[in-house]
Amino acid sequence: MVMRIIKSLLTRILGLNKPLAVGTKNESTRVDWIRGNLARIPKGARILDAGAGEQQFRKFCGHLTYVSQDFAQYDPKEYNSGLQMAAWDYGKLDIVSDIAAIPEPDHSFDAVMCTEVFEHIVNPREAISEFSRLVKPGGYLLITAPFCSLTHFAPYHYYxxxxxxxxxxxxxxxxxxxxxxxxxxxxxxxxxxxxxxIGHIASLYSKDGLTQKEMIAANVLLTALQRFSDKDTRSFELLNFGLHVFAQKKNDRHEI
Known part of the structure; x- marks a missing residue:
């Protein structure tokens, strides 16, 4: 009873009943950016989705000629370490290969998309070299990858x-x-x-969970983080979810 009264008072005083979005928009922001930049690529362009996984962004490529590629070896049941997907389905991939050795001719794509893949490649520089080979002069490259991430998709997590x-x-x-x-x-x-x-990780690795007091403390901290984020200027220089990059191959460059 006492804890309920304290929680109620703290909720009113600290405004903990207000919905807090801070820390929840990693994926939605990335998806919106990918959708928007895919829309910039001219209709009919041939695009390679390199490391396509479950091909979640095929749906944004209706105006493009979409080609999927992956090495197709991840199995969430193979390795019990870190964060794993409950299930995984590559579907029908157009190309199954190493991302640094894609069996397509030079300059055979108008664009390459590679989303949340670089941390799973032993040598990302080799992948960039391959993308440069595959993209036509004036073509486009769309990349997203974490700035920092927890271990996931093990054993294929290298950075x-x-x-x-x-x-x-x-x-x-x-x-x-x-x-x-x-x-x-x-x-x-x-x-x-x-x-x-924290609660999820505690249950996985400590077989424990947050107490009511600790949940209140976490909400107080989230309230402060929301305020700091609202006033933020350039703290992304120190840390962020990830970077989104849209680039164009040099030579015969044309703007869109």
Whole structure:
């Protein structure tokens, strides 16, 4: 009874009954960015979805000639470590191959899309070289990858993430101009995402859970993180969910 009264008072005083979005928009922001930039690619263009997985973005490519590729080896039941999907279905892939050795001729695509894949590739630089080979001059490259991430899709998880300086250096070296690079979220958003994950991770690894007091404390912290995020200027430089990159192959460049 006492705890319920305290919780009720704290809720009113601290505004904990207000919905808090902080730390919840990682995926939705990324999906919206991908949808918007796919729409910029001219109708009829041939696009390669490299590391397509379950081909979740095929639905945004109705105006394009869509080709899916993956190595098709991930099985969530194979390895009991880190965060795994409950189930996984590649569906019908057009190409099954190493991402750094795709059996297509030079300059055979108008665009390449590679979303949330780089952390699962032993050598992402090789993949960028392959994309440069495959994309026509003036064609487009769309990449998203984590800036920081927990272990997932084990054993195929090799990096926690990529900074903007990686893209600026490697894409420039392989003949791409970056047209747009966006940080998804910021320091406070990322911390909030992990605060929201504490209960689940505790149940997995500690066989324990948050007490009522701890849940109140977590909500107080999320309230502060929401305020900080609302006032944020450039904390994405320190930490963010991931970077979204839209680039164009040099030579015969045309704007869209």
């Amino acid at each position: 926690t993430g990529f900074n903007r300086f990686f893209y600026e250096k490697e894409l420039g070296a392989k003949g791409f101009d970056i047209l747009d690079i966006q940080a998804n979220g910021n320091f406070f958003e990322y911390v909030a995402q992990e605060v929201r994950r």
